[in-house]
Amino acid sequence: MDTTITSLPKSVEDQGAILTKLRSRDSTAPPIDPEKPSTQESNTSTLDKFDGIQGKDLEAGYGEFCPQKEAKPTETRIERLSISPSDDDTPDNPNLVAWDGVDDPQNPMNWPNSRRWSHIGIVSALTFFVGLCSSMFAPGVPQLMRQFDSTNEALGSFVVTVFVLGLAAGPVVFAPLSELKGRYIVQHIGTVGFTAFTIACALxxxxxxxxxxxxxxxxxxxxxxxxxxxxxxxxVKQEERGVALSMYSYGVLFGPIIGPIAGGFLNTAKGWRWVFWVLSICLGVITCLSFLIWRESYEPFLLRKKAARLRQETGNLALRSEYDSDLPPRVHFARGIARAICMLIFSPVVLSLSIYTGLVYAYFYLLFTTFTSIFSGIYNFSTDIVGLSFVGVGVGFLIGQIAFSNISDRLLKSLAAKRGGGFKPEYRMPPCLIGAVCIPIGLFWYGWAAQARAHWIVPLIGTSFVGLGNSIIFMSITTYTIDAYGMYSASALAANTVTRSIMAAVLPLAAPPMYAALGIGWGNSLLAFLAIAMMPVPWLLFKYGERLRRVNVEKFTYI
Structure with a gap:
């Protein structure tokens, strides 16, 4: 329970009552009787000192007041990552600034459907082009190397994968910045910068x-x-997020699939620079639309802004929201960065999900390194159509998207009604169990079908299982993370994105020597065995997720 003092009583009697409560925790401290003048006089300096801890944690304040007792954080639970109101932050507090009722139109949860879905559409489109940029350029690398007189194949590969390393570095800054300054400004910084550097790539x-x-x-x-x-x-409300996140995931998952297919034809027709020009034009349109449509959506930022406006209008400096703090912005920003790092290191849920997502996402990019050699070398696909070998994964993604969007929210409501106790993030995990089974099936199928030189459609069917599993796992874990960490989901997703991007950039580098040593059959089998070893993760989270979210909470202080 948050014990933050927001308005310390100024009368000696009230202060004495609080001190009595504090000192009663120490068996060696005699109680203070606020009715006795002698006691009040003897504690004048003490009360002055206590008055200086206004706005601090009571336990921390007690540590200053009674230095013989070591101060400790009142709350060290990871639940503090999802801010909840303190005892003083109740509707009975006249100085608390909140929404004007549950139907307040200024609350982003109450926006009209047209505004909500326009925001989801812009986010999904932007994410789709991020995926395109990660892979659409790949077919043009040989042409690029000839133009710049380079024979370093490692450098040619790095010019593609360095983009994924950028995806790993960005969230460390932008996630905490969005929790400090709001989504609006950060989203515009991202879209403008993304468009500008895409133009720079073409030049x-x-x-x-x-x-x-x-x-x-x-x-x-x-x-x-x-x-x-x-x-x-x-x-979007928790019970309605399945469809919205399914739409958002189309961009994350289909961008890297469509990229090589479109890039292959565009590189052949116009050259590698035109890949970036086409992307720049599309991103320019998205940037313009975002400036026209976008509104701030982050509740803590909106309420802090509302409280500041009311303080200026009324002159009542005591007005505040439950999210207000006297800490300087740089401290908040540093805490935001630390929050994502701490969640990744100390939360078994965030850590396990980040590693699992990173593994299946790395498989996604690792398989891409084999498609050109397998389908052009074994099945004699031409350079123009070798990109079509990605269709199998794309079909699997599409099936997974449709299935998840239709069952996720229904399953959440069904389990909540059956088990009682309301909606729980763990109810998002059952579809992930299906995805966990599909990944190894697809890897075995693709590897041994290609090894046996079966008809080209056979390994493509195997890759569709990999796409199906990847799609369901990604959406289940993303939805679970958002439900579990609420307003701090940006930090949790940043931890996941950093891990996922690093693994996706690094693991594919091991593909050539692995396949050279083991062959395509046993090489994919090794990947499948690792996927089997990770299969218990979604089951454990479904069964024990609520408990696991509280493991090692003593390592957390309020961030």
Whole structure:
């Protein structure tokens, strides 16, 4: 329970009552009787000192008041990551600024459907083009290397994967910034920066310059992925998020699939620079639409802004929202960065989900490294149509999206009604169990079908199972994270995105030596065995997730 003092009583009698409560915790301290003048006089300096801890945690204040007793944080639970009102932050407090009732139209949860879905559409479109940028350029790498007289294949691969490293670096800054300054300004910084660096890619003078530009392109593009899920949590109720997140996930998952297909034809027809020009034009349209349509959606920022406006209008400096703090912005920003790192290190839920998502996402990119060699080498696909080998994964993604959007919210409501106790994030996990089974099936199927040189449709069917599993796992984990961490879902998603992007950038580098040593059959089998080892993760979270979210909470202080 939050014991933050927001308005310390100024009378000696009231202060004495509070001191009596505090000192009663220490068996060696005699009680204070506020009715006795002698006691009041003897404690004048003490009360002055106590008056200085206004706005602090009572336990921390007690540590200053009674230094013989070590101060400890009142709350060290990870639940503090989801702010809840303190005892003083109740409707009975006349100085508490909140929404004007449950139907307040200024509350993003009460926005009209047209505004909510326009925001979801912009976020989904931006995320889709982030996915396109990650892979659409890949078919043009040989042409790029010839133009810049480079024979370094590692450098050619890095010019593609460095974008994914940018996706890992960006959330560390943009996630806490969105929780401090709101989603609006951060989203605009991301879209403008992403568009600008995409244009710069089209004008890159050499390979080294393109690598640096691609890194910053990924950093600014990460805003769409990191803030997208958080924005959906701002404006869509928990029991309705399945459909919204399914639409958002289309961009995350289908962008990297459609990218190589479209990029192959565009590179052949117009050259690699036109890939970035086409992307720049599309991103320019999205940026203009976002400036026309976008509104701030982050509740703590909106209520802090409302409280500041009312203080100025009324002259009542005691007015505040439950999210107001006297800490300087730089401290809040540092805490935001620390929050994402601490969630990744100390929360078993965030850590396990980040590793699991990173593994299946890395498989997604790792398989891409084999498609060209397998389907052009074994099945004699031409350069123009080798991109069509990604269709199998795309079909699996589509099936997963449709299935998840139709069953997720229904299953959540059904389990809540059956078990009672309202909606729980763990009710998002059952579909993930299906996805966990599909991944190893698809890897075994694809690897051994290609090894046996079966008809080209057979390994493609195997890749569709990988796409199906990847799609369901990604959406289940994203929805679970948003439901579990609420307004701080941006930090939790940032931890997930950083881990996922690093693994997606690094693990594919191991593909060539692995397949050279083991072959396509046993190489994919090794990946499948790792996926089998991770299969218990969604089941454990469904069964024990609520308990696991409280493991090692003593490592957390309020961030």
């Amino acid at each position: 890159a003078p050499n390979m080294e310059g393109l690598i640096v530009i691609r890194l910053f392109q990924g950093i600014f593009g990460s805003v769409g992925i990191t803030n997208g899920g958080a924005i959906i949590s701002d404006i």
